[in-house]
Amino acid sequence: MPYSFDQASKDVVKKLQGRDLRPVECLSYATKFRLFNILQETSSRLAFKTEYIPVGFTLLHILEPNIPVPEPEVSAPIALKHDLFMELEANLDVRDSAGGGVGFDKSGGYDIEVQSKSIPNPKLESLQNRKLLDQLPTFMKTCRTDGKNLYVVTEAYELTKDTVLEGTSNGKFSIKGIINQLVKGEAKGRRMRKDSISVPKGSVMAYKLQQLVIENNTCVILHSHHGKKRMTFPGIPKYESAPNPTDRYLEISIATGPWKNDIDPIGRIKEPAHLDFRCLQNEVYKQTERLAELSKNVQEVVFSSFLHMLCEGDRNVLYDLMNKLELNQLGHMGGPGGKILDELRKDSSPPWIDLKDLILYLLQALMVLSDTQLCLLAQSVEMRLLPHQVDLVKSILQPNFKYPWNIPFTLQPQLLAPLQGEGLVITYGLLEECGLKMELNNPRSTWDLEAKMPLSALYGSLSFLQQLSGA
Template sequence: MPSMFGRTTKKLVKEIGDQELRPVKCLVSATKIRRFSLIQRKKARSRFWQLPDVPLDVSLMHILEPGSSVPDAAVEVSADFSDTEVMKQQAAGSVNAGAEAGFSEETAVCRGSSLEYQIVSTPHETWTELQKRKLPDPEPYFLKQCREAGVNLYVVTETVELRNSPVLQDHSSMNISGKFSIPLNIFVKGEGQGGGLKVREKKLTVPKGSVVAYKRKQLVFKEKDWGIHHIAEDDDQETFPAGRVQKALGLGADFKLLQEEVSQKVKAAELSKDMQNIVFSNLLAMLGDREALQDLMDKLEQEPFGHLDGPGGTILTELQKDSCYSGVVSKCLILYLLETLMVLSDIQHVLLAQSMEKRILLPQRDLVRSILEPNFNCSENTPFTLQPELLAPLQGEALAITYGLLDECGLKMELNSPRSTWDPEAKEPLCALYGALSVLSQLAEA
């Protein structure tokens, strides 16, 4: 399940109804993003997903020549949003034929939030005045770095800011009775008889002034001039144009292209058994630490490699021992894998770590394939049923972990049912999950 903060911001954006608004997914970003802040997005090594936005500690004002104060008559619209969700679910019996049955489970979840917010937008006149400012000569070192790295930059044009300091609440309880020898969900493990009640309550206070959603427009730099794509977001454009832009795949793409892309990455690398083991074990140690994964990505993209301590440093050290060609293709595979992980959520990282430890990556990959392949170009919500033979190797806790991975992609999975509904918005994270499981299962062979 998503974090309390991410779940709340997503619901708020859906309620506001503006498709250009992007929910802020973590509290750290909520305190960094402001109007005129710069957002970085690196180009993905795949056509099937995009890397997440990364807010920077740099604003548009930092990269322009100083000028007179800009008349910024920001437009503010205030509103309130209150949301309470109560869910109750009962389950009985067994989800796998091999486990001892005879249990009943009743789960109740109550979530609530009450937000007072304002939408702050920037009038067109402000942008007109700002574009009278020139870029310094020589260009700021920050821009030079971005140009060399080939990243795209965006500027925040509108924010949804909190006028209060809300307390987000998540209260859940689980009542279990009977005899059981399987985990009923990823939080309850073990074997026992009788009954039990588990209560969990979480609260999160969000600071007043936090930005919970934003709009951003792409910056474009050509020689000494700069501009903004005002009309619409166009991720096919380049912040630093250097020639013909490769368009993303549209509806003509199918699952086979994704399968071929992943297969080519794996075959090209041909890592030694020792290297496979080193990458697998050290990535396992890093899952759950998004910052460490991002640091490893950044250091791998440097020439020569940057320095890191810990598991990431071990991977870098081993890569430097490889021959020139072998090191390059190995680096490409590891960067591709890291990209898939950056698309996935923090909760999926924890679940993937459990999958790696249980060595269930291959059946999980096959299950994800069975969902993606027939629905790849489906643009409507469509019911589907998971194939029993693919569920057979995933029982008990392994099934709960797998359903958690799918649920985080946007598919509504119930532990005691193989049925779900395809959601087109789940396609991108499912593609990334398929890529991650494919590469990790190959590494696990060591």
């Protein structure tokens, strides 16, 4: 598959090293993160990053007309180049009757030029405390009711020219020996795929945002995204789903359980208790239990729809569905996403189960993963690898989750045993895309703090898909 827009955007953010700089997730939304575009904060999750989705309006659409608009500052063009090559191979040993190997490699990259357009704080002063329109758009009324926070784009890195992202992937296998009871010999094969994506000039690769505060029918843009948290609509309690008795039980258990006094090696500092792996495990368990309470028919519709989207490898469809749910737009949508919206409109779930929230949970987990991982997840479902992968990912997260430094670890042989040949390559591909350095013939690796979020999202995605696939 090609070097995706999502990969390129994340890499651009790393190269620019700008504080509070965020990548644009999907190419189809790359023109909706320009200066003054308004973004809505998504529902927060324990281990997944907060997403910011465009609402389709700019700041200028909601302010009183005929206001002076500050001129953006434009930087000199910045040239960025990146080449990627990854290779994984595994030896086969099937009951001592056949040997060989499987593997895949992929390459890709980009050669681009970006330019920053920004409105620094001194220029934003001309927009501070401006009156809003008397008739506000519907989305703002919904945000006020639900206590959703809004933000405005104040800096955007845009492509200065049309660009093509290219990528090549190769799959290969060889088997030699007794292939089955009737056949003795050897087999070889190779599968190659080359793709490209055209990214037009003006597409936003990365952006910065600042929060909006609406009070007394005026608009204020906060100078910093940090500091004390404020609500966009002060005085309106932030929307939270109905409390669940299990939530309070887990909160008490984590605070008072027998592990609260665990002693770590001298000199080691672990992250706060609420960031312990047990919190993530309990949260995922609670959500999958709620999934299990849905009717078999609903689970099958949700599962088949997500599997279709994963097989297509189209991140834009997943992102579009997430946006529609976050913005409460349950209208028309084609394809498998439309089938999920149909289920939501006729939702017959038990009253204590929020089907939309469950779907959003899976969507937010999937959006943390790369395009390559989405495709590998589809293959994992088809090869029925999910239970083994859940156990393997859990075995990595559980001992390392709370430590903010690099720690060597060894994968447990009994967990690798069921993953043979192509299944092992697919699984290692999922782990390596999270940021772990994996070698197929060496079970040792190193925990990297940057891998924590994608591994957590992978754990949640695998758990959800496993539950749905067994419906």
